[in-house]
Structure formats: structure tokens, C-alpha cells
Amino acid sequence: AAMAEGEGLLSVDYEVSGKVQGVFFRKYTQGEAKRLRLVGWVQNTSHGTVQGQVQGPSARVRELQEWLRKTGSPQSRISRAEFRNEKKIEALEHNNFQIVK
Secondary structure (H helix, E strand, O other): OOOOOOOOEEEEEEEEEEEOOOOOHHHHHHHHHHHOOOEEEEEEOOOOOEEEEEEEEHHHHHHHHHHHHHOOOOOOEEEEEEEEEEEEEOOOOOOOEEEOO
16 A cells, blocks of 8 residues: 555655755755754765765655755756665664764
């Protein structure tokens, strides 16, 4: 049986490509995640992308996915947002949403 959107907790890994480093992308992602009361993390990669994981109620996770796809930080230029390892979880595995150096 399909669960209604917004029920249950979701965990998903993401990677965003484009002009996403040096434009406060991590700080804005953290701010948006906290606004949506999501947990997880975000970090820059050595190959110029931003990656991380987000967990929370599925409807709010979808909102952050949409934000990562289309909005980002004011100076960013997102060319692609990829999501993988999406899974339902029983409990949150993070206490907050942090920027990993």
C-alpha cells in the first residue's frame, strides 16, 4: 500500500552541481533545512560540488529537494541536483543539520 505523501520519515543523499562553492551554498542549505525542521549535513566536495544527506518527514524532504534543484543560495547557479539512496527510516539519525568542513 502506498503511503500518503507527508507520512513517515525519509532519508536521501544529494549532490548539487554547478556554481555552488564560494557562494554560501552550505550556509543557505543549512538555513533552509532548519526552517523545514530537517536534519542531516552538507559539505563541499573536492570536485566542486556540494553533497550531503537530509532526513525528516517526507513532505518536507521533498520541499528541500525542490529547493536544492531550483533555488539554492542567491549567487549560486545550479546545473544539476542528484538524489540517491532514498529510503524510509524509523528514526532520525542526526540531531541537527550541520555544515561539515
